[in-house]
Amino acid sequence: MTTAQPISTPASEGAGDPADAGVIRSLPLSKALNLGLRAALAGSDRVLLMGEDIGRLGGVFRVTEGLQAEFGDRRVIDTPLAESGIVGTAIGLAMAGFRPVLEIQFDGFVFPAFDQITSQLAKITNRHEGAVRMPIVIRIPYGGHIGAVEHHQESPEAYFTHTPGLRVVSPSTPNDAYWMMQEAIASDDPVVFLEPKSRYWQKGEVDTRAPALPLHASRLVRRGTDVTLVGHGAMVHTLLQAAALAESEGTSCEVIDLRSLSPVDYGPVLDSVRRTGRMVYAQEAPGFTSLGSEVAATVMEKAFFALESPVLRVSGFDTPFPPAKLEGTYLPDADRILEAVDRALAY
Numbered sequence: 643m644t645t646a647q648p649i650s651t652p653a654s655e656g657a658g659d660p661a662d663a664g665v666i667r668s669l670p671l672s673k674a675l676n677l678g679l680r681a682a683l684a685g686s687d688r689v690l691l692m693g694e695d696i697g698r699l700g701g702v703f704r705v706t707e708g709l710q711a712e713f714g715d716r717r718v719i720d721t722p723l724a725e726s727g728i729v730g731t732a733i734g735l736a737m738a739g740f741r742p743v744l745e746i747q748f749d750g751f752v753f754p755a756f757d758q759i760t761s762q763l764a765k766i767t768n769r770h771e772g773a774v775r776m777p778i779v780i781r782i783p784y785g786g787h788i789g790a791v792e793h794h795q796e797s798p799e800a801y802f803t804h805t806p807g808l809r810v811v812s813p814s815t816p817n818d819a820y821w822m823m824q825e826a827i828a829s830d831d832p833v834v835f836l837e838p839k840s841r842y843w844q845k846g847e848v849d850t851r852a853p854a855l856p857l858h859a860s861r862l863v864r865r866g867t868d869v870t871l872v873g874h875g876a877m878v879h880t881l882l883q884a885a886a887l888a889e890s891e892g893t894s895c896e897v898i899d900l901r902s903l904s905p906v907d908y909g910p911v912l913d914s915v916r917r918t919g920r921m922v923y924a925q926e927a928p929g930f931t932s933l934g935s936e937v938a939a940t941v942m943e944k945a946f947f948a949l950e951s952p953v954l955r956v957s958g959f960d961t962p963f964p965p966a967k968l969e970g971t972y973l974p975d976a977d978r979i980l981e982a983v984d985r986a987l988a989y
Contacts, residue, residue, distance in 0.1 A: 652738065666849045667978045675705050678823030678851075679743065689827060690735065692728055692779075693745030695928050698720030702747055703783060703842050725755035733763055733779050741777045741827055749784040749839075750880035756801070763832050764807030776828040784812075785876050785926045785959075786973045787840035789966040791819075796963060797798060797927035799874075802834045803904040803936070808874040810904040811857060812836040814878035816846040818861075818901060821853035830859070836903070838876035858902035860910040866896035870914040870921040872942050874900040877924050877974065884979040904931055911937070912945050919950035920986040924974050929957035951989035954982045 669677070682689045689796065691706060697720040700707030709720035715898045719726050725746060732742035742932035747750045752759075759780065766776055778967050786795040802810045809831050815820040819837070826833040855861055864885055871881040896914050900906065921941055923934040938953040954975045964972050 644787050650738070650806075651871035656941065665851075666878065668845050669816050669820075669848045669931065670843050670845050671813070671816045671819045672703055672705050674820040674846075674848050675823055675837065676707060677848070679827075680709060680712070681754070681835045682741075682743070682824050682827040682948055683717060688739060688742045689717070691743050692721050692723055692732060693719075694723050694728075694747050696720060696745050699883065702865055703839060705837075705842075706745065710716075714806065725753075726758050728754040729758040729778075729780070733758070733766065736778050737774060737775050741779075743779045743781065743827060745781045747783075748794045748796055749782055749788075749796040752780075752782055752798060757899045758806070758846075759802070759832075759834075760805050764805045766826065767831065770809060770891045776832045777830050778824045778864055779829075779835050781835045781837060782831070784836045785840055785841075786963070786969050787876065789969070790964045791966060795969065797925070797958065799834075799836055800932050803933055803982065807832070808904065809833040809858070809902075810836065811827060811902050812838065812875040814838065814841065814875055814899050815851060815899065816844070817848045817898075817917065820848050820850065822857055822901070825853065825857040836875060839877045841879065844879070850872070855901070859906055860907040861901055862896070862910050863897045864895070864897040866894040868894045868896060868920065869986055870896045870911070870918045870936060871924065871954060871979065872898045872900060872911055872921060873909065873924045874903060874933070875926070877926060880974065880976055881924055884983070885974040887976055888980060888983055893987065895983065899935075906937065908940060908941075908944065911941065913983055915941055915945045916948040919948055921949075921953045922957050922982045922986060923955060924956040924979050924982075926973055927959050928960045929955055930960050932957060933944070935981055954986055956982050983988070 681980050694705040697710035697718050699874045700800045802808050813822045826835050873881050873967050888895045934955045941953050956978050
């Protein structure tokens with residue numbers, strides 16, 4: 643796999659937007675993604691956006707709003723409702739030297755394209771012994787907390803992290819969203835870019851001067867001494883809520899944002915576990931054979947003698963996603979995380 647750097651934006655492009663001048667702004671995550679896409683489009687005419695309703699409408703969540711008006715309908719392309727066709731077309735475009743960025747409208751809609759992604763996209767570079775690159779980004783809004791139904795609140799990350807040949811990342815903050823999008827587009831490998839849809843409206847500081855971390859680096863979010871809490875995407879916000887509540891009860895929790903789900907940067911995770919001796923992993927996805935399973939197993943292998951208790955996991959239940967009125971029961975919250983923290987401390 644190659645190391646991705648953001649596509650540089652010419653100084654003449656987008657001069658009217660303060661974000662392109664290198665400043666710190668408070669933005670919602672959706673707007674940060676929009677600006678990251680805009681910077682990539684301005685930086686290279688080989689970058690194309692494709693997806694259902696992403697042009698004139700600006701996408702269901704308005705992440706691509708205004709981009710077709712600025713860059714035209716030959717670069718921001720409204721496609722038919724055919725996910726397999728979208729990915730298959732993008733594979734051909736990548737072979738021709740383009741860098742397509744695809745939007746899958748909702749997480750559960752990705753499965754009609756699953757064969758194209760796992761059987762073709764993930765394997766073409768290896769099949770051609772590195773001679774053919776696949777610089778394709780697949781944007782997938784994922785996760786719960788929006789009051790929707792199945793096919794609209796899935797967490798399918800394990801399918802893709804299990805597939806060799808794919809990079810998989812998920813930002814949890816607007817600043818990460820802005821920079822990770824550009825780094826993903828600059829990658830010569832296919833990237834599944836999971837966007838936590840429940841955090842689209844969360845505001846945060848975006849520093850457009852330089853990325854804080856490489857695309858595949860984990861991030862220490864909060865320091866603590868007693869228990870390490872690890873997660874990704876929207877769950878990072880819930881972990882921080884749990885850590886704040888634990889502090890009020892005299893327990894110090896360290897929080898790690900994984901950011902990259904494949905490959906995983908285990909350095910900060912292992913360093914933290916060796917300090918605290920305990921770890922809880924939280925995710926919205928079902929727990930059986932999940933990313934949390936893999937992280938827990940790896941930490942048990944590599945930091946076994948530092949652990950004072952088993953690595954514990956908090957997850958969605960091993961059922962299809964329930965009706966909207968039950969999502970609060972299905973999805974992990976701060977209370978379920980704190981219960982795991984208490985169990986870890988009880989050993």
